[in-house]
Amino acid sequence: MTSFVKPKIRRLNEPTNGLGKTRADYDGAMSTLCAGCGHDSVTAALARAFYELSTDPKDVVKVSGIGCSSKTTTYFLKDAHGANTVHGRMPSFATGAAAVNKNLTYVGVSGDGDSLSIGLGQMAHAIRRNVDMIYMLENNGVYGLTKGQFSASSDIGSKAKKGATNMLPPIDPAIMALSIGATFVARSFSGDKQQLVSLIKAGIAHRGFALIDVISPCVSFNDHKGSTKSYAHTYQYYHKAVHADYVPPSEEITASYDEGEAMPVELHDGGSILLRKLDKDYDPTNRASAMEKLMQSQQTQEILTGLLYIDESRPAMAEHKKLPETPLHSIPYSKLNPGADALRKLQDEFR
Amino acid sequence: MTSFVKPKIRRLNEPTNGLGKTRADYDGAMSTLCAGCGHDSVTAALARAFYELSTDPKDVVKVSGIGCSSKTTTYFLKDAHGANTVHGRMPSFATGAAAVNKNLTYVGVSGDGDSLSIGLGQMAHAIRRNVDMIYMLENNGVYGLTKGQFSASSDIGSKAKKGATNMLPPIDPAIMALSIGATFVARSFSGDKQQLVSLIKAGIAHRGFALIDVISPCVSFNDHKGSTKSYAHTYQYYHKAVHADYVPPSEEITASYDEGEAMPVELHDGGSILLRKLDKDYDPTNRASAMEKLMQSQQTQEILTGLLYIDESRPAMAEHKKLPETPLHSIPYSKLNPGADALRKLQDEFR
Amino acid sequence: MNGPGINDFTLRIATVNGTGSASANGLLMKAIFRMGVPVVGKNIFPSNIQGLPTWYEIRVTGDGYAGRDGETHFVIAMNPETYADDLAELAPGGVLLYDSTWPRPQLLSRPDVTVLGAPLSAMCNEAFKAARSRILMKNMAYVGAAAALLNLDLGVIEQLVTEMFAGKEKLIPLNMQAVALGHDYAKQNFKCPLDFRVTPLDKTKGKVMIDGNTAAGIGAVFGGATFGAWYPITPSTSLMDAFQKYCEELRVDPETGQNNFCILQAEDELAAAGLTIGAAWAGARGFTPTSGPGVSLMSEFIGFAYYTEVPLVICDIQRVGPSTGMPTRTQQCDIQLCAYASHGDTRHLVLFPAHPGECFEFSAKALDLAERFQTPVFFLSDIDIGMNDWMVDELTWPEDYVPDRGKVLNAEQLEEVDAFYRYLDVDGDTIPYRTLPGTHPKGAYFLRGSGHTKLGRYTEKGPEYKEVVDRLYEKWKRAAAFMPEPVVKKSDRPARYGMIAIGSSDAAVTEARDRLEAAGVPVDYMRVRGFPFSDDVTAFIDAHEEVFVVEQNRDAQLMNLLITETSAPKEKLVPVLHYSGEPLNFRFVYEAVETALKVRKIA
Amino acid sequence: MNGPGINDFTLRIATVNGTGSASANGLLMKAIFRMGVPVVGKNIFPSNIQGLPTWYEIRVTGDGYAGRDGETHFVIAMNPETYADDLAELAPGGVLLYDSTWPRPQLLSRPDVTVLGAPLSAMCNEAFKAARSRILMKNMAYVGAAAALLNLDLGVIEQLVTEMFAGKEKLIPLNMQAVALGHDYAKQNFKCPLDFRVTPLDKTKGKVMIDGNTAAGIGAVFGGATFGAWYPITPSTSLMDAFQKYCEELRVDPETGQNNFCILQAEDELAAAGLTIGAAWAGARGFTPTSGPGVSLMSEFIGFAYYTEVPLVICDIQRVGPSTGMPTRTQQCDIQLCAYASHGDTRHLVLFPAHPGECFEFSAKALDLAERFQTPVFFLSDIDIGMNDWMVDELTWPEDYVPDRGKVLNAEQLEEVDAFYRYLDVDGDTIPYRTLPGTHPKGAYFLRGSGHTKLGRYTEKGPEYKEVVDRLYEKWKRAAAFMPEPVVKKSDRPARYGMIAIGSSDAAVTEARDRLEAAGVPVDYMRVRGFPFSDDVTAFIDAHEEVFVVEQNRDAQLMNLLITETSAPKEKLVPVLHYSGEPLNFRFVYEAVETALKVRKIA
Numbered sequence A, B: 001m002t003s004f005v006k007p008k009i010r011r012l013n014e015p016t017n018g019l020g021k022t023r024a025d026y027d028g029a030m031s032t033l034c035a036g037c038g039h040d041s042v043t044a045a046l047a048r049a050f051y052e053l054s055t056d057p058k059d060v061v062k063v064s065g066i067g068c069s070s071k072t073t074t075y076f077l078k079d080a081h082g083a084n085t086v087h088g089r090m091p092s093f094a095t096g097a098a099a100v101n102k103n104l105t106y107v108g109v110s111g112d113g114d115s116l117s118i119g120l121g122q123m124a125h126a127i128r129r130n131v132d133m134i135y136m137l138e139n140n141g142v143y144g145l146t147k148g149q150f151s152a153s154s155d156i157g158s159k160a161k162k163g164a165t166n167m168l169p170p171i172d173p174a175i176m177a178l179s180i181g182a183t184f185v186a187r188s189f190s191g192d193k194q195q196l197v198s199l200i201k202a203g204i205a206h207r208g209f210a211l212i213d214v215i216s217p218c219v220s221f222n223d224h225k226g227s228t229k230s231y232a233h234t235y236q237y238y239h240k241a242v243h244a245d246y247v248p249p250s251e252e253i254t255a256s257y258d259e260g261e262a263m264p265v266e267l268h269d270g271g272s273i274l275l276r277k278l279d280k281d282y283d284p285t286n287r288a289s290a291m292e293k294l295m296q297s298q299q300t301q302e303i304l305t306g307l308l309y310i311d312e313s314r315p316a317m318a319e320h321k322k323l324p325e326t327p328l329h330s331i332p333y334s335k336l337n338p339g340a341d342a343l344r345k346l347q348d349e350f351r
Numbered sequence C, D: 001m002n003g004p005g006i007n008d009f010t011l012r013i014a015t016v017n018g019t020g021s022a023s024a025n026g027l028l029m030k031a032i033f034r035m036g037v038p039v040v041g042k043n044i045f046p047s048n049i050q051g052l053p054t055w056y057e058i059r060v061t062g063d064g065y066a067g068r069d070g071e072t073h074f075v076i077a078m079n080p081e082t083y084a085d086d087l088a089e090l091a092p093g094g095v096l097l098y099d100s101t102w103p104r105p106q107l108l109s110r111p112d113v114t115v116l117g118a119p120l121s122a123m124c125n126e127a128f129k130a131a132r133s134r135i136l137m138k139n140m141a142y143v144g145a146a147a148a149l150l151n152l153d154l155g156v157i158e159q160l161v162t163e164m165f166a167g168k169e170k171l172i173p174l175n176m177q178a179v180a181l182g183h184d185y186a187k188q189n190f191k192c193p194l195d196f197r198v199t200p201l202d203k204t205k206g207k208v209m210i211d212g213n214t215a216a217g218i219g220a221v222f223g224g225a226t227f228g229a230w231y232p233i234t235p236s237t238s239l240m241d242a243f244q245k246y247c248e249e250l251r252v253d254p255e256t257g258q259n260n261f262c263i264l265q266a267e268d269e270l271a272a273a274g275l276t277i278g279a280a281w282a283g284a285r286g287f288t289p290t291s292g293p294g295v296s297l298m299s300e301f302i303g304f305a306y307y308t309e310v311p312l313v314i315c316d317i318q319r320v321g322p323s324t325g326m327p328t329r330t331q332q333c334d335i336q337l338c339a340y341a342s343h344g345d346t347r348h349l350v351l352f353p354a355h356p357g358e359c360f361e362f363s364a365k366a367l368d369l370a371e372r373f374q375t376p377v378f379f380l381s382d383i384d385i386g387m388n389d390w391m392v393d394e395l396t397w398p399e400d401y402v403p404d405r406g407k408v409l410n411a412e413q414l415e416e417v418d419a420f421y422r423y424l425d426v427d428g429d430t431i432p433y434r435t436l437p438g439t440h441p442k443g444a445y446f447l448r449g450s451g452h453t454k455l456g457r458y459t460e461k462g463p464e465y466k467e468v469v470d471r472l473y474e475k476w477k478r479a480a481a482f483m484p485e486p487v488v489k490k491s492d493r494p495a496r497y498g499m500i501a502i503g504s505s506d507a508a509v510t511e512a513r514d515r516l517e518a519a520g521v522p523v524d525y526m527r528v529r530g531f532p533f534s535d536d537v538t539a540f541i542d543a544h545e546e547v548f549v550v551e552q553n554r555d556a557q558l559m560n561l562l563i564t565e566t567s568a569p570k571e572k573l574v575p576v577l578h579y580s581g582e583p584l585n586f587r588f589v590y591e592a593v594e595t596a597l598k599v600r601k602i603a
Ligand SMILES: Cc1ncc(C[n+]2csc(CCOP(=O)(O)OP(=O)(O)O)c2C)c(N)n1
Pocket: A066, A067, A068, A069, A070, A087, A110, A111, A112, A113, A114, A115, A138, A140, A142, A143, A144, A145, A146, A151, A218, C231, C232, C233, C234, C269, C293, C294, C297, C324
């Protein structure tokens, strides 16, 4: 019952990234999820994205709440610090951690139960603060770990494995995030690795909070007929709206693209995100219109995916809090201690 | 420091309502808020609405959280049961109370701190459940009772009394509510009593959760220049979109109205709400378009008021939970006790 | 102390979760039960859904003891991952059966145990086609082998299989075929039955095998609960599942189709508390099941209910803490929390059921106490009681039971009173009257968690504030007399030593006491069933030289409560602490007491 | 015991909040302080913003006692709403001054006090035009009248007014005009000064008047805190206000304009805890101020920090509980909660500062302890300490102070170790090493509130789980030696009786002790400053026949901790409980002890 570390065997001529690391260097402990669980695909996509970005794993911080989804932070990037916090409260923990050292990359992993019920307030407020992190919401419409209760993302009419029908309207994380000022809102599907990897890379590059709502089916409790979060249902209603490719600062955008259909969004790090609209009249830089599309898609059950909204203009928390370059833990005490003189002077008003 | 009960002096020929009660019969204890506080006007509007509806005060249940706004539940309808709960958790308490007796009217009173920070999750989930209650969010952009911190409804750029500038995007309760499936969303201003009283009456008549976001300025901590929740700012940017009049079941709709501009919404109690669009292309029965208008108004700082969205079709909690006519506390034990035979039979599987 | 013997041994089945072994294990246990032999079943499962080690332990206990033994005599090892542990677990002389489709010579490393290999997978793969059914059938095959080795009645097994597949009859022969595979293999290859085995008795008549959460859920139905709210958390979830199931079966109005109950899944535990308090304030009899983390989250609301005097029943099914801890392992580690939860001066009523029979009784009792005393009441159970099947007397409900709704004024009564004051102790019993919304204008009052006078008005005046909280203290003290009285098992001879325990420790402590007495150490035992403690508890401690307080936590929480909340001298109390997460066993208690007494004798 | 006299009396000013009286009252207190005479100021304010009764109490205490007297000798009654109470409050022989613009004959109902009427409103209305300034000037007018009656130095008052209106100089003469109005009226109409009055001394040199929250905020700045998160709640808000103020003044990098700190306003207390724990885990020295309801809400996270061993400083500024209670009144009612907060077996470190000087010192100390022991530390203050101005020695910071960051491995150290295991006690001091994110791949580990081994791996095995929680217990015990040692005030003569107190009770208990001794009852006094208790505490109890435990709550929470967490016999401890919400006064303590001892003598 201890967590098993995957055996590390490097193959001959195995491809490596800019840091000379192989894809396996981005693995973590062996998964203890159910065979076929969507979450394992998301884990793989995260590892792949970091591999492709040539991120040094030690510069990543992984944070999660509680749930099957939240367990996955142990299953990738074993060389990164990680934390399983308490249920629904990962956002505050992640925000606190992110405030300390703005030079690391923060990955939050959560579930629909963890984020939309017990954790709704915290997620919303992390969005407001525009904390510089990527937030993977592994959305299966159900509480996996506690065996199959409806979550707040269940659609009206969706059926539970035991037969009950959900009567309450869903909280769509993408719509909710847009409604309170999120700066990066994406949706994807654990079954579409290519799209997911692209979005993760874009999300990491984004300045501020990047939400990726990933439909990630639960094979044990929500993959049956009548569920609107099953593999089958997701494949059927899956609709790609906007494809996003992250282009690092070093690379020039060479791909030719048709003005009306694709556009680059410049990032603060000098790189850019190249957007390809698969849906012509969808504008992922216009909040009101993105919202309109999303609300329409709710009516038609369509699952709109891709980079649904991006706004690079709003400062991230590190900026509006004027956080220093040096991590808070490494500022020398001599800089923190205002000194005896200052102490004497400030007491003038107390005499 | 005990709460003072207002002296009750009935004047000669004082007007009375259908129950023979005067407006003063809808009063409560004397307010201990600051002179000029917007919340006192909301209190007055609530008392007036109940008076005009000829509601028997004893059939009303008042519930609130903690804050200046939340104190106001003592300041009206002294003959109704009321409860000041804990900070941000009124929605759950109110939901529990409402589940017991579907024949009473439930009024929640809260503040922007109470509802949008500590209480965001609970408010959202009460909305999802479509609890049959009216929810007054007395919104002053500030924590009044704790002396002036920004709340989550503060607009970007709004200035605190002590000088700080808010950098975080606001949570607009109306937008948030729409985004998660609210069935009645209105906005008003403590300074516009007439609109407020109409909306309250409509909200009470609505089946399900009726949110009224009331801009209710805090004269002590957020009524200065630079605040976007001051009286002056609100008057300046105030924009009425849709007027709503509640028409009780007994009355016929006699007012003539122009088809394009006004429309009646039929209520489950046989009455109706007569909508008058003051903004021609605003459709308060279309969620996506209401959302669009609201998001646009955020850009222009316009404060869109009136009945912003209504949907009478979705069942309220009492319906989807199949709550009985008899309050849960009065079902005789003989009906609750399945009896010895049933007990014997159900144990067959345990042998 | 005792070795394995006829109708006296422990069997442990090691499998992987998510492989369907749970029903096979239940079948084994039920078969023994139906043969009239008392059994104890303990499920040791991991906190995940599929693929991790899981154990099911069956103690065959002809004497009828309800706790664990502490030794394992027979292991069915179906999970190679845990072979080593399973082998180590066996008492000398024990037997291990494993799936020898893949032979494991290292299992022979212990000369003092017998290892039997049966090629269960091979046989099932040969006999069955579908991949999933091969896995499931392997489980039935070990049931067959165990039946042969332990002398189980195949007819009883067939009957159970038949019941299990009611509605899917064509599965019955397939499953019996698998049973036969294992059974025949064992018969042909091993000396069957083993020396320790089952022989029919007549000791389970009038008994049921039920888990405490189910029993508590049924108790809430019969106790007249009309409201329940919860946020899912292991190990409390099945309590609400049971309440919901039986409400839906038994409480829907046949004429209107309306529900004579309301169950709400909350968005978190803070909301679950708020929902329950709101409903109780409005007059419903309600409760909320949870576990330690939930109680922590409810803390603010618990203090609110205490101070505003709203009935509130919280069923805390304890699991290993602190923090998330081991969510599928058992402990008694929230005793102190439940006694005093919330900031400020707060103290609550706590019930300590010891088995599913009491869960059934106390879940209704908790509702009665909460409404009578208008205060939070904790129903403090744990995983061991809540999620394991225990053999208890068939549940029966008192014909004359009337729910105690406490002091609630109705419209007629209000009509008659001059004035109603919510917090006035009009008749000196420390409990004021309350009213429900919608009853009568005279009954209207304002509930607040801020300072209030005995008339119910807001106050910031010290003396007015004190008057109310002083009464609350008196009310709490008075409740001691209304708690279920302690259960005492006295030694036949005068005993210098005593033992005190609560809840799920009872079974092991009872057995340890009997065996200590049999071994010449007379010990009296008091099982405490409620907090605040009655004077009997002090008297019991006073009457003994030394009292061992047996409990399942690190910090001696019950002992600390006994120290501060009785007048007994603390020097007399000796902690016996077990907190590994597995249910307590009698050997642990026996040895702890024996060792302590030896030390005394030497010193 | 003592009557009013020169430099020894209590003045109480009754006003309505929101009328600007706070600055006038502060002025009066400061004037006395500047005259070299020690003062004690207590602000008794309502939980609203405007329009309710509020009192400011100034004790003039030539002897330098820092607590309340318990009697009132002079009342400035400016709030007709509370005239009756204010009159009743006066000790016989006392004086009441009121605004006789509206004469109140009923104030003459007590023959044993002197009532003085001054038409303050009338005079101000005549002298000043603007409505708001009339209200404000009335406050200055009572300052003037008080100055005349109490012999205050007008020069000092003028100096204070000048400082107060720095930058708005044209207000100075106006305010002094109002002072003169009151002063002259009093001189002309009353016998000035009164018998009890102020005469200059030299006892305030090197002293400052500061409140505990401000001092704690400054302490956190000097202690090197870089992170703070909070959700606003009375009475803790001003602690973070102070930290923020001085950070902004003293901690912004002059070159880059970047902040060498981060302060986050949380969305609630659960988030405040999460933010602080997250920041601490990532390496910042952080803290979160709150009050009782906040601690309740943080409970789950507190257990998480305890079990995962993340440093966490919570400043609990206590107010009257339970529930919302009286949020602007003081109590010591969260002692037990802070000692054990959260479900499961949890126990924490608690510091008990007794005055702003210690707030300054202990807020840094709390950071040191939290980082050294990698565990939650409570800084347990209350409204009385936190929000009232106390006279304390000028704050000085030790030149050689170095923050204790505890056992953190940096990149070089990690490079050298074979392997890093988060929960391994490598050097036997019960404290493992930790690492910070971003340091070194070898330092990576996974933090979890679920079962983990000493190597930091997930586990559901009892023995592995126990190994870690057993070490946690040892670690907690070891911390006792690192807590600030108790402060003992011994009687000159051998004393049969002792007193124990913590925090804000200290001032009153110290004075009561002195006066008991003076009255012939020798009593020793130990002030406890930290939990877990050191052995000195047990020794102190052992050394006395009877020990009075003085505390400000209903349930004797400190006494209960002493009973369970020391080996002292509980029979020796006698509770002295004060919980009306007003700060403790020495008379209460004196009388409680005297009465108890009288009973002993009789019995
Ligand atoms: C405070 C608290 N309450 C309840 C739980 C029980 N719990 C664990 S995970 C979970 C829900 C997980 O659902 P989700 O976040 O959707 O994750 P999934 O398992 O579906 O991936 C719950 C309710 C808990 N661990 N802590």
